[in-house]
Amino acid sequence: MIPPLRPLKALLLVLCAGFSASALAHNPMCECKAIDAEQIKCTGGFSDGSGAPGVTLDVIGYDETILVPGKLGADSTLTFKKPGAEFYVLFDAGPGHVVEIDQADIEAP
Secondary structure (H helix, E strand, O other), rough: OOOHHHHHHHHHHHHHHHHHHOOOOOOEEEEEEEEEOOOOEEEEOOOOOOOOOOOOEEEEEOOOEEEEEEEEEOOOOOEEOOOOOEEEEEEEOOOOEEEEEEEHHHHHO
């Protein structure tokens, strides 16, 4: 005969495992700053403090053309020449891990 608490303990263990997996989730973060009138530097990462080397970071025109295709370097940054057209930056680490930064939100030097 199975003691009545054993199934309850098993259920609690399964529920706790599910909650701990969601506690490990991390949110994408990206910041772009103008270095000078011509250059912009973007830094990407995650809310848990981890970097994002190799993650796609594209500079896209308002007409949806990719003006500067890119990936973050080993230091989780990408520096690019400011486009002449209006643009936004798209940090794309996969589904649910996307950040868009409009040109108007990029800090001046």
